[in-house]
Amino acid sequence: MKIAVVGAGFGGLSAAKVLRQSGFDVTVFEKTPDVGGVWSRTRRYPGLQTQNDKGTYHLSDLPMPAHYPQWLTGEQVQRYLESYADLFGLGPVLRLSTEVVSAELVDGETGWRIGFRPAGSDEPVTWERYDHLTVANGIFSDPYIPPFPGREDFVAAGGRVLAAGGFHDLETARGRHVVVVGHGKSSCDVAVPLSDVAAQTHLVARELLWKMPRKLGPVNYKYLLLTRMGEGLFRYITLKGFERFLHGPGDGVRQAMLRRVGDAATRQLKLRELDLVPHGTFADIARSTVSLATEGFPERVADGRITVHRDRVISELLVDGGRPAARLADGTVLPADLVICGTGFRQHVPFFDAALHARLEDGAGNFMLHRQILPIDVPCLTFAGYNSSFFSPLSAEMAAVWIAAYLRGGVTLPGAEEMRAQVRDRLAWMQERTGGHHARGTNIIPFSMHNIDEVLDELGLNVGPLTRARQWLLPVDPGAYRRVTPRMIRRTAATAARSRAGRMATEAAVPTTDGPARAVATSDAAPLPAEPGPGVGH
Incomplete structure (x- = not known):
């Protein structure tokens, strides 16, 4: 089976590695000149750093280098992904600087015609046929910039409007x-280095988010939020195990714990003195989220290098006295040579046409994906890395394991209507939890391990109860999942062999839009040995 993977970030590279180890013929298309996805040098903005420590932010069979600092820069993450591609021999299957411009289902919907050309060129499109397509372009690939009124005149006067990922050169902001x-x-993150060179740096925030310092007193942030306990303090769709106590009889204890954390973070970051305390309490964070505080941000607010305009939005861009400016909803006019937007992302696959998007989405534009992976109404298609989370590398890798098991005939799916009901329930929960401000169709941190559990439980491949119990108190180590891929390959060897035999006589089975539970098996490659390649056990 020939599989096209689009995207070479954590999702695309881990998908390529797992699928190749599972016996598939894989080609990875990436429009940037390097691997990395959001960490590519073409998308890194000054100040970019990880929200996780290096011990929790890596793929299962390759830890971050020991000499890396605990909190990683964007460049270090990109170098890590280059080393991952080298370790698993992905170089020959990577087509860098190659943009997929179109993907069309072939007649009978048994595969895809993929149209591509060199990125940024007007060269004729080359077409190739693939049996399956895995989209790993990432939920952070299409930045959303608000449609500011007056932008055309603002730009004509010399103003610039960029997404954060499109800003790379600090010198262009010097004195601006x-x-x-x-x-x-x-x-x-980007405001801090900007404040060192800009004449003025203003930050306009419609809604303040809660922030956590890297250390809350003597306690590292990773012990507070990068554990199952940290995740369990926030209510999920369904409650299991100890979470039933936390959100039931123990709810008072849970809220007290969150209040103490919020109070400590408020004091340590001086949020009250700086007027940076979000509305609502830390314990009642259901409609927001938590992010790591940027080092140096509170200090720059305190000394005036960054001015925060809270609970405000830009009502229009304009030209004021011949200079570019931004007017806020309260009437304040700010000089603005440069407007940088960290305003989220749109869930969008640019190489799909409107008709295909309509088949993927519900009426509100949300992707209908079982386990954040499998479209219910489009065959021969999967998504990797579409669960936004604190542990996005591990989550993307476990999605890749699910995809490989599915293609090897190792997944028995519920009926289409049952899957639709599950996805609708999830989307309704997300809508309620975030007040409609979620990235469409994607998860919102911090529900990472819940998603990983759902994916692996469906495969019967989850790690053992002792490992999961340890993760309640200690930061999650992705290395605990390094044996999941070889276990999946061994478990699906028989179904993969039956699929090879069946494929010789008939077209591969494809998902239907209704009907009873079904198993899908389409691999025509030989299963690999039990230990499927280098890197396992690192």
């Missing part, structure tokens, strides 16, 4: 007036 939009991690 800069407005950063948003209060998420990217906005705060």
Whole structure:
């Protein structure tokens, strides 16, 4: 089976590695000149750093280098992904600087015609046929920039409007007036280095988010939020095990724990003195989220290098006295040579046409994906890395394991209507939890391990109860999952062999849009040995 993977970030590279180890013929298309996805040098903004420590932010069979600092820069993450591609021999299957411009289901919907060309060129499109397509372009690949009124005149007067990922050169901001939009991690991260060179740095935030310092007193942030306990303090769709106590009889204890954390973070970061305390309490964070505080941000607010305009939005861009400016909803006019937006992302696959998007989405534009992976009404298609989470590398890798098991005939799916009901329930929960501000169709941190459990439980491949119990108190180590891929390959060897035999006589089975539970098996490659390649056990 020939599989096209689009995207070479954590999702695309781990999918390529797992699928190749599972016996598939894989080609990876990536429009940037390097691997890395959001960490590519073409998308890194000044100040970009991880929200996780290096011990929790890696793929299962390759830890971060020992000499890396605990909190990683964007460049270090990109170098890690280059080393991952080298370790698993992915170089020959990577087509860098190659943009997929179209993907069309072939007649009978038994595969895809993929159209591609060199990125940024007007060369004729080359077409190739693939049996399956895995989309790993990432939920953070299409930045959303608000449609500011007056932008055309603003730009004509010399103003610039960029997404954070499109800003790379600090020198272009030296001596300029800069407005950063948003209060998420990217906005705060980029505002700090900007404040060192800009004439003025203003940050406009519609809604303040809760922030956590890297250390809360003597306690590292990773012990507070990068554990199953940290995740369990926030209510999930369904409650299991100890979570039933936390959100039932123990709810008072849970809220007290969160209040203490919120109070400590408020004191340590001086949020009250700086007027940066979000509305609502830390314990009642159901409609927001938590992000890591950017080092140096509170200090720059305190000394005036960054001015925060809280509970405000830009109502229009304009030209004021011949200079580019931004008017806020309260009437304040800010000089603005440069507007940098950390305002989220749109869930969008640019190489799918409108008709295909309509088949993927519900009426509100949310992707209908079983386990954040499998479209219910489009065959020969899967998504990797579409669960946004604190542990996004591990989550993407376990999605890749699910995809490989599915293609080897190792997944028995519920009926289409049952899957639709499950996805609708999840989307309704997300809508209620975030007040409609979620990235469409994707999960919202911090529900990472819940998603991983759901994926692996469906495969019967989850780690043991002792490992999961340890993760309640200690930061999650992705290395605990390094044997999941070889276990999946061994478990699906028989179904993969039957699929090879069946494929010789008939077309591969494809998902239907209704009907009873079914198993899908389409691999025509030989299963690999029990230990499927280098890197396992690192």
